[in-house]
Structure formats: C-alpha cells, structure tokens
Amino acid sequence: MPQYLRIAEKVYKNLKDEKKFTQAPVEYINDLLKQIRKELKGTDMKLIYNFIEFNSGFKNQLIDGYLNIDVSLIPNYKYQDEYVLWLAGFIEKITVGGKKRIPPIVDNIPPEFTVTSDLRQINVMSPDKNSEQIISYFKSGDFLNGFNQH
Known part of the structure; x- marks a missing residue:
C-alpha cells in the first residue's frame, strides 16, 4: 500500500497545484486519470482497465468490460487525508504489478x-x-x- 499512497499523494498535489479540482468530481475525473497515467509511466505498474465508466448512483446500466465507479462515493477533495486514502485504494484497484505488500520484518x-x-x-x-x-x-x-x- 505505501507505493499507492505515494502515487496518490503526488497526483493529489499535482491536481491541487494546477487548480484542477472542482466541486463536482465528474468535471475533474479525466484530469485525475491523466495524472495517474502520468505517475505510472516508468514504473512496473500498469492499468488493468482501458475504460473506466463513471456513473452517479449507478443509474445507468453497467457496461461489461469497463470498471464501473460510482462518482458519489468519491470524497470531497478538501479533506486531503480522506481523499488521498480513497485515491490510493482506487489506484490499487485499477493497476496491476508493483510491489503488493510490505516485506516481512524477518528480512x-x-x-x-x-x-x-x-x-x-x-x-x-x-x-x-x-x-x-x-x-x-x-x-x-x-x-x-x-x-x-x-
């Protein structure tokens, strides 16, 4: 999880510095995904899904082959800690590769x-x-x- 938190913190900082956040997550979600892709370049992590469908309350029919995300579950960006934790979990779900767990202390x-x-x-x-x-x-x-x- 530490590598996902590190990426999430960088993405959050970049979006905040560029003033890309708005009150409605639907408006900045594409910028969020662009930043995630940018941070994943040069790492051994890759996106699992090429298409991510963002719905509000799952009112629309779910599409097979897409990752379906309910936008209403995204925390407000003003609560940085909560947002970064959500973003780290989101990045963990949409990526594959990378170091998945902390090595045991025995090492x-x-x-x-x-x-x-x-x-x-x-x-x-x-x-x-x-x-x-x-x-x-x-x-x-x-x-x-x-x-x-x-």
Whole structure:
C-alpha cells in the first residue's frame, strides 16, 4: 500500500497545484486519470482497465468490460487525508504489478541473531533474589527519604 499512497499523494498535489479540482468530481475525473497515467509511466505498474465508466448512483446500466465507479462515493477533495486514502485504494484497484505488500520484518533481522543463541545469554534471577531485592529497596533510606519528601 505505501507505493499507492505515494502515487496518490503526488497526483493529489499535482491536481491541487494546477487548480484542477472542482466541486463536482465528474468535471475533474479525466484530469485525475491523466495524472495517474502520468505517475505510472516508468514504473512496473500498469492499468488493468482501458475504460473506466463513471456513473452517479449507478443509474445507468453497467457496461461489461469497463470498471464501473460510482462518482458519489468519491470524497470531497478538501479533506486531503480522506481523499488521498480513497485515491490510493482506487489506484490499487485499477493497476496491476508493483510491489503488493510490505516485506516481512524477518528480512531485516541478521541470520546470526536467533532466539536460541540469545536465550542462553540471558541471566535469569531466581524469584527469591528478585523478591529480596524489591523488599530491600523499599526498606532502603533512599526510598524512605524520597517518599517522605513528597
């Protein structure tokens, strides 16, 4: 999802800088798709659909072979975070290719760092020593002096 968010933020910024946004999404939807195509150039992502049919409330009959989008579901561009999230999801649905998921954290852990080797190095104190240390701390002058001052 990070690569889709990155593209969505660039598209949003470009449309906002060029003042292409209007109150009605139907009016700027072609510019939106042009910006998406422009951002996808040079990447390994490609559009799945050549034709995207935008309807208002799906009043018209759905066309096979087209991606049918209800324009009334597009958030207002003034709410940048919500709009960018919607746009990232939209880009994810209409594209194929690219890195689909974040790599697992295991790839960042060196092979010599294993649980078995590190567990042997941990010094486990016996419960008796732990309880004795806790009791001795509460009886110490440092604790009593600090406690009496507050």
